[in-house]
Amino acid sequence: MSETISPPALLTTKFFLPPARSDLVRRPRLTERLNEGLQRQLTLISAPAGFGKTTLLGEWIPASPRCVTWVSLDKDDNDAVRFWTYVAAALQMLRSDLGKNTRDLLNSPQPPTFETILTSLVNEIAAFPDVFALVLDDYHVIESSPIHDALAFLLEHLPRNMHVIITSRADPALPLARLRARREMTELRAQDLRFTLAESTAFLNEVMKIGIAEKDVAALDHRTEGWIAGLQLAALSMHGRDDVSAFIQAFTGDDRYILDYLIEEVFRRQPEYIQNFLLQTSILERLCGPLCSTVLNADFGWQIAEAENENRNPQSQIRNAQAMLEHLERANLFIIPLDDKRQWYRYHHLFAELLRFRLQQSQPEAVAELHYRASIWFESNDLMEEAIEHAIAAKDWDRAAGLIETVALKMLARWQQGSLLNWIKFLPDQAFEKRPNLCLWSAYLAIHTANYDSCEPYLQKAEQAWQRDPHDQKLCAVWTARAFLAYFRGNAAGVLESAQQAVALAHPDNAREQAQSRMVLALGSLLKGFIAEAQEGFEKALLASEEAGDDITYLGSCAWLGFVHAAQGRLQDATTILHHAVSPKSREFPRAALMAHSILCDLEDERNNAAAAEAHLRVCVDIDQRSKRSWVLISEGLRALVRMLYKRGDKKEALNLIAHQQTLAQKHRNKTTIQQMRALHAQLCLWEKDLVAAARWAEVSHLASDADFSFGREIEYLTFVRVLFAQARYDEAITLLRRLQRTLEADGRRRCLVEVSVLQALAHKNLGQTQQATYALERALNLAEPEGYLRTFVDEGAPMVELLRQFMRDQQKASQAESSRVLQNYAMKLLAAFPSELVSAAIQTHKTSAALPASYLVDPLSERELEVLKLIANGLSNPEIARKLFVATSTVKRHVNNIYAKLDVHNRTQAVAKGRELGLLAG
DSSP states (O other): OOSOOOOOOOOGGGGOOOOOOSSSOOOHHHHHHHHHHTTSSEEEEEOOTTSOHHHHHHHHGGGOSSEEEEEEOOGGGGSHHHHHHHHHHHHHTTOTTTTHHHHHHHHSSSOOOHHHHHHHHHHHHHHOSSOEEEEEETGGGOOOHHHHHHHHHHHHTOOTTEEEEEEESSOOSSOHHHHHHTTOEEEEEHHHHSOOHHHHHHIIIIISOOOOOHHHHHHHHHHHTTOHHHHHHHHHHHTTOSOHHHHHHHOOSOHHHHHHHHHHHHHHTSOHHHHHHHHHHTTOSSBOHHHHHHHHHHHHHHHHHHHHTOOOOHHHHHHHHHHHHHHHHHTTOSEEESSTTSOOEEEOHHHHHHHHHHHHHHOHHHHHHHHHHHHHHHHHTTOHHHHHHHHHHTTOHHHHHHHHHHHHHHHHHTTOHHHHHHHHHHSOGGGGTTOHHHHHHHHHHHHHTTOGGGHHHHHHHHHHHHHHOTTSOOHHHHHHHHHHHHHHTTOHHHHHHHHHHHHHHSOTTOHHHHHHHHHHHHHHHHHTTOHHHHHHHHHHHHHHHHHHTOHHHHHHHHHHHHHHHHHTTOHHHHHHHHHHHTSGGGGGOHHHHHHHHHHHHHHHHHTTOHHHHHHHHHHHHHHHHHTTSOOOOOHHHHHHHHHHHHHTTOHHHHHHHHHHHHHHHHHTTOHHHHHHHHHHHHHHHHHTTOHHHHHHHHHHHOOTTOOOOOTTOHHHHHHHHHHHHHTTOHHHHHHHHHHHHHHHHHHTOHHHHHHHHHHHHHHHHHTTOHHHHHHHHHHHHHHHGGGTOOHHHHTTOHHHHHHHHHHHHHHHHHOOOHHHHHHHHHHHHHHHHSOHHHHHHHHHHTTTTTOOOGGGSSSOOOHHHHHHHHHHHTTOOHHHHHHHHTSOHHHHHHHHHHHHHHHTOSSHHHHHHHHHHTTSSOO
16 A cells, blocks of 8 residues: 555546537526626525526626636545545646646645645635636535535635635535625525526527417416426427427426426437437436447447448447437437537436436346446546446446455545445455455455444455465465454454464565564554563564555554553653654555544643644544544543643533544444543543532442453543542542552553552642652652653642642752752743642742742852842833843843743743742742
8 A cells, every 4th residue: 555646537527617508598687696796705506406507607607707617526526635636627727837736735645634735725826816716516416524624614715816606406514604694605596596487488489499478488487486407398398299388288287297207208209219329328427429339339330320321330330429419419408518529428417317217117138238338438548436336337246346456455545435335335245255355455444444343254255265275375464454353342352362363374574464463463462451562562563564665554553652652651752653653654544643643642732732732633633534533542542632622622522522432432342442431521521520420420430349450441540530539539549549550560551650640649638648748749750750741740730739849848858969959840840831820829828938949940040140030020121120230231131031041931920930939039
């Protein structure tokens, strides 16, 4: 999967503007509204099929005051990369360099986030000197939430020189209410588009040349309710009839039957060879001469030759198919040209549906062969997705399986797993029997999308196929996949058992097999709490995967090794290795990227780097949405994301994230994750001061009597301890924390041990056990100082401020050793990270005992700096201090900057507070 991904082929017909037609009813009332709408951001033309949405734009575009570019959408455009590639390519129709940078980003092997891509697109558009409109035609086929969200982002930041027009059969999932309230949207709906009586009269008598009386027009207009397609069908059916009034009056049944009747009437009046052409080409979403010729094969050539006395040969056949398309257009037989060269067409959707229904009734034996021929043509023209769709429709399972196997890896790399899943669901069991590679990738696709139940059957098929072929055995890959499956289901024993099988089957000279088997063995060790063995395993997997060029195993090993380092309390080592896992290459492998970014979010938050943590959070949210929220996150990363969402005020999103993760865990019977999610929800309840809900969780969790402190359950016990705190049950909390401490020390889980030590210090403080509180706090500081922990202390609030200040006073009396000085400096750094009001409150409470000697500064203030500090405390500005000391203002600024640096503060208020705390200033 590490090979370079070539840009997907683009269908140029999707950019063709609808051709201007002379045989239509002019609708100035609507084109004027389109012109007026250009002053706003969006024009939405929303109405059911057959209301003339595209035709209206075809009339408006030639006289439009703006240049227009166009994208015709279809269901395959639900892939976000494909959608925005077409949009960028449409912009290049205006000028070749417009959208080029965006398209390059989309087609790169490591595309950035869509927010970055769309920001690039907005900037390119803003720099374009002309005004223009972009039409997104048939937007109702788009069902992808990421595309809706991205388009909403574009509309929110739309440059003034651009206008967006959307045609759709249903309202798109965009912030329409907001756009409407801001008067940033023009809407044309069915009631606007339906023909008025005057327009119906003009259409029937001037365009269709029926020549019927006004009362008959009114009757037909009433029955069709101004629906343009219905009027067109009726007009075609009335051609050549003597008694038009009787024909119109005969349509007195339920409206839902009128359309079927009219189409049948039109269809029956065509010559047989045209009927056959319509039926047999109705399987195609788009039509062109060569494609139709291939689908119809020799049969149609003979029919045309007989009908028109032409010779039958391949060139004549292609020419005749093209001529037939042009004839259908001239006859208004519901065929719509997609370009101005008369090369590509499509049938009206409703007409195509009726033709396909009739084909199935009249020629069921021909359907499969027609789809097979279409598949051949699309494959030969490198349009693989269409080739697969038609192979499946033909029920040619071997062909479909082969085509899917050809494109599977590239599609997974492009995150197009939705199409793969849909295709694979169609394939019968026998399609997999001789394709073990397809079985293996189907299994990984099932894991990738959290469809775990469907994984093992694919692996059994692959195993059986490779066991039958001694020259092509990849059984190591089967057991590696089984180990991954067991991991995601939380089955530690299953992971180790399968991983040991994989290691035993891995060929010593096959670095890829060595890397993948070592990685899953390390996962098994991790689940069992064997931290050192897990670290060693991930390091081996890292080296082997780098040798093999196996990017996905390399990045996954980086992410997991970073996770292990973080659990060991080695925050800097974790950060270093995790940055390898979020390299540009990781964009191809979102699961590893999501894990790495979530842990980095946690680590940056721990260091109190809010901006960096927020950046990682945004990436996580983006990946999670692209994956349709199908992955279970590790608890530490999820805890960080929930905490970040809560801190920025997104309580609802935090709850939704927990709930969705719990649903996934329940679906896949992952008991460990289910327990973690319940504990995390209880923790959120504590943040919300909902002690009743948190206590209810604690009661049913049975953790008080549970001695299982295995790896991965820390979040449960730490949450349980905090519930005990909220209930003032500090003795019980201390007992549980002491047991947990022994386990963590034995396993080397220093990250969690820091938090346990902090909680022990707080529990002893609340019981008035000052000495034990100090011992526990000092242990926490010794563990945390080398790695620069901050939030573990700061999140505890005022009680921790009091503990830290008491610790500094005790150290002042007890020792001047270098190790003591290091901890004191670290304690001062922690205090500086607390909100200033908490520190100020503590200073007010302990005015006398809080002061520390100035000698405790690593770099003491000079006499002049001390003098400047006192004048700052008196409220003097820099110029006032300069005049008082008879020095230049620049000299005062230099002294002030030195004071800030030595006191580790950032402003005057903090400098004065720190000076009072250190006894440099009077209280």
